[in-house]
Amino acid sequence: MNDTWTTIARLATRLEEHSTLPREQRVLLQLLKIQEEAGEVAEAVIGAMGQNPRKGFSHTWEEVEAEICDVIVTGMVALMRMNPQAPEVFAGHLNRIRQRDVDAATEDAPR
Template sequence: MTDTWQTITRLADRLEDHSTLPREQRVLLQLLKIQEEAGEVAEAVIGAMGQNPRKGYSHTWEDVEAEVCDVIVTGMVALVRMNPDAAAVFARHVERIAERDLSGVTEGTPQ
């Protein structure tokens, strides 16, 4: 299995190689891409619930899962484009969240 962060870094590198914009603008556009992908999650949820009268049931919950994955990947790419040590930054952040939200919670215990 390919290391996830290696794949993310390759994706970020590809985007970097493709753009001639200044770094600050490349990062800003990547951050905006997260919002674009989040909108696709919303569209898929609406479609999975059949709540667009014009389109009906246009998506499945598997489509929603795929769109959520796109948001995650896009966020990871943004982090790499901001900081080449993204994997360590993310790991530290997850540790802080675990300490904040899971301290004193026994594994397997419902919350």
């Protein structure tokens, strides 16, 4: 996972260096980018199911997977741009989810 966060940090740095906007606006636009990418997931799912009468089957499920990956990467970049301690923030949050959902489900399972 270290290579992942190194790549995310490099992407975030590149975006920071590219923009001349104030920090608050840069972060806000990065957060909006998550929604843009989520819209591309929706478009790909509709295309993979052939539900756009004009386009038919315009996407594959592999393209849906790629769009989901874009959402994840964009979210990670947003977190890094908000907080340079993003790996620690994410690890802590994931640990809380694990305790709440995974560990709790294991404890509730019949034995």
